[in-house]
Amino acid sequence: MRAARWHGEKDIRIEEIDTPTAGPGQVLIDVAWCGICGTDLHEYLEGPIFIPPHGHPHPISGDSAPVTIGHEMSGTVAALGEGVTDLKVGQSVVVEPYIIRPEHRDDEHYNLAPDMNFIGLGGEGGGLAEKIAVDRHWVHPVADSVALDEAALIEPLSVAHHAWVRAGSPTSGTAIIGGAGPIGALTAAVLKGKGLRVYVSELSELRRQKVLDAGVADDAFDPREVDVPAKLKELTDGRGADVGFECTSVDVVLDMLLDAVRPAGVIVNESIWGHEPKVALHKLVMKEIDLRGTIAYAHDHADTVKMLEDGDLDLKPFITGKIALDDIVEKGFDTLIHHNETAVKILVSPSGKGL
Template sequence: MKAARFHAKEDVRIEDIEEPTPGPGEVKIRNAYSGICGSDLHIYFAPESAGISFDEPHPLTGSLPPQVLGHEFSGTVVELGEGVDSVQVGDRVAVWPIYYCGECPACEKGMVNVCRMISFHGVMSNGGGMAEYTTVPASKLHVLPDDVDLRMGALVEPMAVAWHAVERSGIEAGQTALVAGAGPIGIGVWFALRARGVETVIVSEPSAERRAAIEGVGATTVVNPAEEDLTARVQAETGGRGVDVAFDAAGVGVAVTSALGELTPGGEVVVVAIHERPLELMPTQLVMSETAIRGTLGYLQSDFDAVIQAMSSGGYTSEGWVSEVPLEGVVEAMIDLRAGKRMKVLVRAGA
């Protein structure tokens, strides 16, 4: 079968490799679509920063490069391993890709998404979504309803990142929010907020292309902070109160520090993005209004279920911000994404 395999920095090859066979408790999936995300770009351009080891096998999966990429993917079940009765051949599924130890303090608290030995299928594992087939434990499968297609199914994973952040914020219908950054995760945060009944959502994004993308899915209050007074717009939209929650989906320090200034007393900034540089912060900003900064990472299985239900209810669209490439176009798409030339790219693995 054909697969996109990572070998080393800036070295991803389309290769013919052996088809996998499901073991006990596993299923074999004919992959359909697999998304390229920021983690894949880190793996390709700076593998050490992504935690990729070329010397020590991963303690949970035993994996070492070369690695089939693709951790946000969908497909169809084609074969069941021994003992699997939770799904059937022919089921269309999205895959929750986390491997966790089950023993560390995070896992003991049910926070398996921040397990100290965490790995992901398609990052450091035996297989991934950017291949014609892969095998995964059946416990990781989320069956898609008839009204959620495989293309949308591949978006469940990144949308679950955003959903988890919104869930952790505790924001409720009738409250207000600011979203800094209108990339794929920022768009996902907007979808999740709307699904929770949050109607006043202000989006801050300097890129004209990204502003157009989030406006295309329905956002109406979108600000270019390089040209417009963000504070004045927030005050106008919230009746001078400030927002209850601000979400950093941009990954730059100014997104956090400026968002702190837009909060109502007791408000919170939720950091969803991964930052590559330290943040300069005056703690007095937090003290004087009893505001807070919270970090969120990944998702739980329940976040996958919630996103799929919201998709089934018509709460998401892929139109206008998602594009597709064949398996052979993976490297070109990664280079384009790093240069800011695309929004969200799905790889047609075997669709």
């Protein structure tokens, strides 16, 4: 079968590899769609990061570069391994793409397990291939009412959902999101679906318009033209936002959130930072703000899937491109790197059947 394989920095190749089979306790999946994630971009430009370098196998998967990439995947069940009886061939599914030792899979915070990594980064196959075999534990069924292209966004949507959980699972109040890239936009979708008033600060006019058109933001501001903290106080009778979400890894955005949230408010940092930010932490002290980290997801997929099945979210506006596997670099990675404000989520069809 054909797969996109990471060999090194700026070296992704479409190759023929062996087709996997469903071993005991596993599910073989025909991949319908796989999204290109910001983490994939970092691996392409600067890796290896999560990908184990050649000759240094991951302690759980045993794999090292080259590896098949892709972890935001949806598809249908192609075959069931021995012992798997609660799914059926042809059923729509998504993958929670973890590589975690079995003894930690049911931990409360299994996303923080030792040596945790991700399918499609740390090995064990990847979604940018025609088929993948995954342990049943990480396979989530999805109702036929959910289109498979939208289902491919359940993985990044679960990242946003976990950020909402880390904020205290609020179902009312006011939120300010710094950045309307893929994770910022999906965070807005989760918050709006949970009942919050949602405001977004974003430089890109196209991205501001996207969250407004999608109905996931009550308003979106250009911080070059609007004093966002002052605007939030105006909109909240002088209090400020209850929660803030940092989705840019830009120092001034985090600093803005410290001004925009109310005293004793909460800020959740969703960004992966490639540098040490310079931020006025005195603001955090004097306002008793809670600054919380979040990574990936844990026990989030079930609620995220239900939100889609119940019609609480419409993810179609966030799908801005669909491409074939052969076009993954030119129309995928290059677009997201050089024309990122025009794209939210680009999906790849490994088989080409969805195009």
